[in-house]
Amino acid sequence: xxxxxxxxxSSSVLSVTEYFKEFIRIKSxxxxxxxxxxxxxxxxxxxxSFRQKRLKxxxxxxxxxxxxxWLEFRAHLEVRLEANTVHKIIKKLKTxxxxxxxxxxxxxxxxxxxxxxxxxxxxxxxxxxETEIRLLTNLTLPAGSHLDRxxxxxxxxxxxxxxxxxxxxINISYLxxxxxxxxxxxxxxxxxxxVVIPVxxxxxxxxxxxxxxxxxxxxQKFNQSLKLLCEKAGxxxxxxxxxxxxxxxxxxxxxxxxxxxxxxxxxxxxxxxxNPLFLQRIVGHSSMKQLMEYICxxxxxxxxxxxxxxxxNP
Numbered sequence: 001x002x003x004x005x006x007x008x009x010s011s012s013v014l015s016v017t018e019y020f021k022e023f024i025r026i027k028s029x030x031x032x033x034x035x036x037x038x039x040x041x042x043x044x045x046x047x048x049s050f051r052q053k054r055l056k057x058x059x060x061x062x063x064x065x066x067x068x069x070w071l072e073f074r075a076h077l078e079v080r081l082e083a084n085t086v087h088k089i090i091k092k093l094k095t096x097x098x099x100x101x102x103x104x105x106x107x108x109x110x111x112x113x114x115x116x117x118x119x120x121x122x123x124x125x126x127x128x129x130e131t132e133i134r135l136l137t138n139l140t141l142p143a144g145s146h147l148d149r150x151x152x153x154x155x156x157x158x159x160x161x162x163x164x165x166x167x168x169x170i171n172i173s174y175l176x177x178x179x180x181x182x183x184x185x186x187x188x189x190x191x192x193x194x195v196v197i198p199v200x201x202x203x204x205x206x207x208x209x210x211x212x213x214x215x216x217x218x219x220q221k222f223n224q225s226l227k228l229l230c231e232k233a234g235x236x237x238x239x240x241x242x243x244x245x246x247x248x249x250x251x252x253x254x255x256x257x258x259x260x261x262x263x264x265x266x267x268x269x270x271x272x273x274x275n276p277l278f279l280q281r282i283v284g285h286s287s288m289k290q291l292m293e294y295i296c297x298x299x300x301x302x303x304x305x306x307x308x309x310x311x312x313n314p
Contacts, residue, residue, distance in 0.1 A: 159200035161265030172212025
């Protein structure tokens, strides 16, 4: 099989599928995180599903990627995926198109058209506030049960803001001490940055409970269990989302996944007065704009924080 070759196309032209596989292989050699590789692999899987089901498995060359095909692919995705998921998949596939174009492939310019993309719908940001975290912490569960173990890892995530892949690694071996205070020092899988995170009291108690090594589990089992855990804790307020252009109401527990840890940590720490510059370093964001996307505050929160600030209370 020919390779992607630094701006030059070899005599053997790759199909879109072949090129995409080679694109992922090369990305894996350049320090890209496993999470990012999984995202691209997921996009390829969707493209392959489309090719098998809609096009009866025929090979697709780059010259075949006309507007009609893009719209067919989009329609295929929209049958069972939310608009924002479709948006992200098409965006990643466009990235591969740009890469192929840079490598000398003749890619129809229609992939730049706005109308092949799905409009991104701004959904409400979901996080767990301090009251809800206390409900989880105080929930009575059988000691050592699966939900008890899930709850403990979840609370560590809510108090550290770590992504799932880093959350499952955290244990006593990452503990350091400075001026009598303990903190975690961990190299993040994404971005490869070292971050330091002060150890919350509830996290210290969880580490003691497991002699420093809390149990690990797969993301699938973790996310499935979180919904049941939050339901049992009574985290059941109504949340409105737009699904396929229509407003639908969900119970909050049904929307909880591992990613809520980062939003919850960033938001609760920000509301508690932690300097945003410190928060940016702790969560490993490259910009303040990226951090602020994770902070869930409304006008009432903003007013309350300002009224409590010493600047307005000389």
